[in-house]
Amino acid sequence: MIAFLKAIPFGALLAILVALFIGSGGATGGILNVHRVPVNFPEYGIVFSFYWSWMLFLGGTFLAFVFMLMMGD
Numbered sequence: 001m002i003a004f005l006k007a008i009p010f011g012a013l014l015a016i017l018v019a020l021f022i023g024s025g026g027a028t029g030g031i032l033n034v035h036r037v038p039v040n041f042p043e044y045g046i047v048f049s050f051y052w053s054w055m056l057f058l059g060g061t062f063l064a065f066v067f068m069l070m071m072g073d
Contacts, residue, residue, distance in 0.1 A: 003068035004061075011061025015053055018060075023051030032056055 022029045023036060034056070038049040 004065050007061050007064035007068050010064035011057050011059075014060030014064070015056035016050060018056050019051035019053045022053075029053065029056075 019029075019032075019034045022032065023034045028034050032053045032055045034051055034053045036049050037052045040047050
């Protein structure tokens, strides 16, 4: 369980980095379904967007989880 919780931030980082390169090129990545996610909080002056893919997140989290399990304690 702890290995899975440790793997989640690495999966998110991998998803953001890979989706950035795929999405900025104008592609969707096919089954990866890379899309732009807008984040708007105008009352705080926060308006930006980023590329995201749930499939990349799940795959990256699984990969990091397996690496965490292989490393052991």
